[in-house]
Amino acid sequence: MPPKTPSSWPGARLLSWPTARRLVREIADLAFASACAGCEAAGTALCTSCEAELEPRVVRLRSGVVPLRAGLVFDGVAASVLRAVKEDGQTSLIRPLRPALAAAVDDLCAGATAPRRIDVVVPVPTTRAAFRRRGYRVPEILARGTGIPLLRTLSYVRRVRDQRGLGAQERRTNLAGGLHASRAGDGASALIVDDVITTGATCAEAARALGAAGFTVVGAVAVAATLRRG
Numbered sequence: 001m002p003p004k005t006p007s008s009w010p011g012a013r014l015l016s017w018p019t020a021r022r023l024v025r026e027i028a029d030l031a032f033a034s035a036c037a038g039c040e041a042a043g044t045a046l047c048t049s050c051e052a053e054l055e056p057r058v059v060r061l062r063s064g065v066v067p068l069r070a071g072l073v074f075d076g077v078a079a080s081v082l083r084a085v086k087e088d089g090q091t092s093l094i095r096p097l098r099p100a101l102a103a104a105v106d107d108l109c110a111g112a113t114a115p116r117r118i119d120v121v122v123p124v125p126t127t128r129a130a131f132r133r134r135g136y137r138v139p140e141i142l143a144r145g146t147g148i149p150l151l152r153t154l155s156y157v158r159r160v161r162d163q164r165g166l167g168a169q170e171r172r173t174n175l176a177g178g179l180h181a182s183r184a185g186d187g188a189s190a191l192i193v194d195d196v197i198t199t200g201a202t203c204a205e206a207a208r209a210l211g212a213a214g215f216t217v218v219g220a221v222a223v224a225a226t227l228r229r230g
Contacts, residue, residue: 071100
């Protein structure tokens with residue numbers, strides 16, 4: 001009997017390669033975690049005390065474009081855990097971050113004068129450089145956890161600078177006209193999903209691109225937001 005090929009293994013067709021690779025990474029995170037991402041306590045990816053620090057505390061941000069909500073302040077444990085996800089590949093830590101994103105969605109919908117219908121969630125796209133470095137798209141993974149149909153329609157139409165270290169106006173200039181929606185919205189209501197909101201420039205550009213394609217953008221949500229002085 002010839003040996004089984006990977007495509008003939010039981011259940012092989014149930015998982016795409018990116019999904020299988022992510023599961024392997026998450027198992028490795030749990031098996032070999034040597035320190036808590038929040039406090040560096042030995043022996044766990046996230047200790048009980050630090051997980052409690054991720055209890056949602058919704059942040060409402062002012063924006064002249066669309067309503068912005070985040071489930072946590074980007075500081076302390078939340079910032080450390082998000083950095084571990086984005087820079088260290090600890091994708092298993094996305095699970096304890098999902099309640100914060102869910103709280104942001106709930107608060108956005110509850111704060112509307114009329115019930116908000118959300119047809120699709122649209123993740124902020126990851127730049128090619130970031131995807132090559134990480135091998136996964138954090139906003140997309142987060143968006144899939146909302147339970148709302150996901151639509152990957154936004155993409156960069158030109159190269160943009162790394163946003164780190166840029167001020168609010170520099171971010172707006174850097175991103176202006178940089179995103180494009182590849183599908184027509186035909187009036188569908190869309191919710192933008194990102195991992196961190198810093199100045200709101202990325203969400204504003206995403207809203208512009210979606211609006212130009214015929215979507216009705218109800219707002220943008222993220223796991224955490226950076227609080228700005230003043």
